[in-house]
């Protein structure tokens with residue numbers, strides 16, 4: 583028995599479908615480098631890997647197709663993750679990094695937090711005398 587996990591079978595009866603080389607697609611979706619595959623074959627392999635629940639990044643690495651191309655092919659299935667829009671907390675190091683990009687610059691609590699952070703770094707690097 584193979585210990586290979588979740589082998590994806592693409593070839594059932596025919597080894598081609600239209601212009602698609604199903605053998606090449608089956609190899610590619612199971613981890614063989616996708617050499618000489620056509621755009622259509624890579625597109626089909628992507629569809630199969632999406633169904634197997636792989637992320638855009640994982641599919642990109644496996645099929646050597648840029649994530650942007652994968653997302654252009656499957657805009658819904660491989661939609662970019664929603665950006666973290668949670669409000670930044672002023673008076674923290676993370677807050678400072680966001681706050682300082684505002685037109686009015688960082689607020690007082692953020693500057694204070696950043697100064698304290700820098701001070702702490704220097705103290706750790708050079709000792710209490712710094």
Ligand SMILES: [Zn+2]
Pocket residue numbers: 671672673677678681688689690691692
């Ligand atoms: Zn702030």
